[in-house]
Amino acid sequence: xxxxxxxxxxxxxxxxxPWLVWRWGRTERWAPLVVVQILAGILLGPGVLGQWFPxxxxxxFTPEVTHALNGVAWWAVMLFVMIAGVELDMxxxxxxxxxxxxxxxxxxxxxxxxxxxxxxxxxxWPGWLGPQAQRWQFVLGVGMACAVTALPILIxxxxxxxxxxxxxxxxxxxxxxxxxxxxxxxxxLIVMDWARVGRQMAFLLAFVLAALAFxxxxxxxxxxxxxxxxxxxxxxxxxxxxxxxxxxxxxxFLAGAVLDAxxxxxxxxxxxxxxxxxxxxxxxxxxxxxxxxxTMGGLDVLLAAALLLAAAVTGxxxxxxxxxxxxxxxPGEASLIGWLLQTKALIMIIFANVLLDRAIISSGTFTALxxxxxxxxxxxxxxxxxxLASIRRAA
Numbered sequence: 001x002x003x004x005x006x007x008x009x010x011x012x013x014x015x016x017x018p019w020l021v022w023r024w025g026r027t028e029r030w031a032p033l034v035v036v037q038i039l040a041g042i043l044l045g046p047g048v049l050g051q052w053f054p055x056x057x058x059x060x061f062t063p064e065v066t067h068a069l070n071g072v073a074w075w076a077v078m079l080f081v082m083i084a085g086v087e088l089d090m091x092x093x094x095x096x097x098x099x100x101x102x103x104x105x106x107x108x109x110x111x112x113x114x115x116x117x118x119x120x121x122x123x124x125w126p127g128w129l130g131p132q133a134q135r136w137q138f139v140l141g142v143g144m145a146c147a148v149t150a151l152p153i154l155i156x157x158x159x160x161x162x163x164x165x166x167x168x169x170x171x172x173x174x175x176x177x178x179x180x181x182x183x184x185x186x187x188x189l190i191v192m193d194w195a196r197v198g199r200q201m202a203f204l205l206a207f208v209l210a211a212l213a214f215x216x217x218x219x220x221x222x223x224x225x226x227x228x229x230x231x232x233x234x235x236x237x238x239x240x241x242x243x244x245x246x247x248x249x250x251x252x253f254l255a256g257a258v259l260d261a262x263x264x265x266x267x268x269x270x271x272x273x274x275x276x277x278x279x280x281x282x283x284x285x286x287x288x289x290x291x292x293x294x295t296m297g298g299l300d301v302l303l304a305a306a307l308l309l310a311a312a313v314t315g316x317x318x319x320x321x322x323x324x325x326x327x328x329x330x331p332g333e334a335s336l337i338g339w340l341l342q343t344k345a346l347i348m349i350i351f352a353n354v355l356l357d358r359a360i361i362s363s364g365t366f367t368a369l370x371x372x373x374x375x376x377x378x379x380x381x382x383x384x385x386x387x388l389a390s391i392r393r394a395a
Contacts, residue, residue: 003062003064006059006060006064007065007069010060010286011283013044013060014040014286017040017044018039018040019033021040022036029381029382029385030378030382031378032156032160034156034281034345035377038285038288038345038370039374040286040289041285041286041287041289041290042289042367042371044289045292046292047292047293047367066287066290069283069287072283072287073284073286073288074248076276076281076284077249077252077281077284077350078252079276080277080280080284080346081252081253082234082252082253083269084151085252085253085254085255085256085257085258085259086256086257086261086269087269088181088256090177090181092173092177096171096174100174101178102327103320103327103337104179104182106319106323107147107175107179107319107338107341108178108179110147110318111312111313112147113315114146114312115142115144115145115308115312115315116142116143118143118146118310118311119138119139120139122142122307122365123135123138123139125300127300127364128361128362128364129362129365130355130358130360130361130362130365131359132358133358133359133360137190138361140186141190141361142361142365145344145352145355145373146372147315147316148348148373149341149344149347151173151176152273152277153344153346153347153377154172154340154341154343157340157343157381157384158172160381161385161388163388168336172337176341184250187247187249187354188246190358191246191358192245192246193244196244199243199245200244200245202244203240203243204244206240207237207240211258215258226263226264227268230259230264234255236255237252237255241254247354247358249350249353249354288353291356291363291366292366292367292370293363300364304365304368305367305371305372305375308369308372309372309375309376312376313342313376316338317335317338320337320341321334324337330391331391332387332391336384339379339383340380342376342379343380344372344373344376344377345374348372349370349373352366352373353366
């Protein structure tokens, strides 16, 4: 059987199985399709399918097929991260900077601190630290992974809850946007290659100059040209960042962050995000699943995932409740916001992929972080719905 045929079998599996589970299992309330796709990627990886049916796994996921899947996954995630950068709205966050700064700072800071503590506990045992990592990179990386909120998934959830256009929903988006910006800044610090600081400074200087020129160009062209130019800009920024010793995902985020959302039709941008999620991101989830590992022992990974989940959930709730006390929010708001900000799938998985690429975490840590991200996302809607109904009844 040819490589193309094996590749198409892999695509058939990754698009069929999650959809059947999602549709027939009616999982939408606690696990939307994107979460089912992530779980399917884990199950199709070497830790589950590769262990249970090694012959079938080796037959489909040959090195050539894996390389082809990775190529599609790289482009998918670059598009997705660029869209996330474009959709950051710093103007509203600046207008409400005191409230947004306090809330975003505590919502990010508390779970990061507890996550760093969990990472230090993990370092007491061998096998969690990546081969190229310094201890501070591991601790900060795992801590930030516990603090992540996935803005795109948050938007999907708030649309489902009919909260997105509500003033409370807009507040939550401001908090998540600030945290998203901080996450990518910390990631750039963690993956910085200190042996190539000169090259990285040259890239950042060139990026600033190129961004100023590119913005002037975008103002002068039609919207139709802007869409195509944005793709060229994305590829150039990702290439420059990776060449400089950062990571192509950092470049993809920077590419989107310097573009103004109002340059693009919002409906078309929403449609692009939807199509990327529909047609390309499932390949990224499969590619991610192929990188999971249970070589340390399934129980060890599950215990680490539980520790990280406890740190992430508890830290986020404590941070948001502290913000609610300082800002004197209404009854129930802090709990609602704290649970909504638990969504981690996608952005946390992208974050963890970068840490694994840079050998800052081991494949065992990657698997534990992946399980934590899925679990924290799956508990969001069941915890939010009764609290939201209570607030609406009180109003």
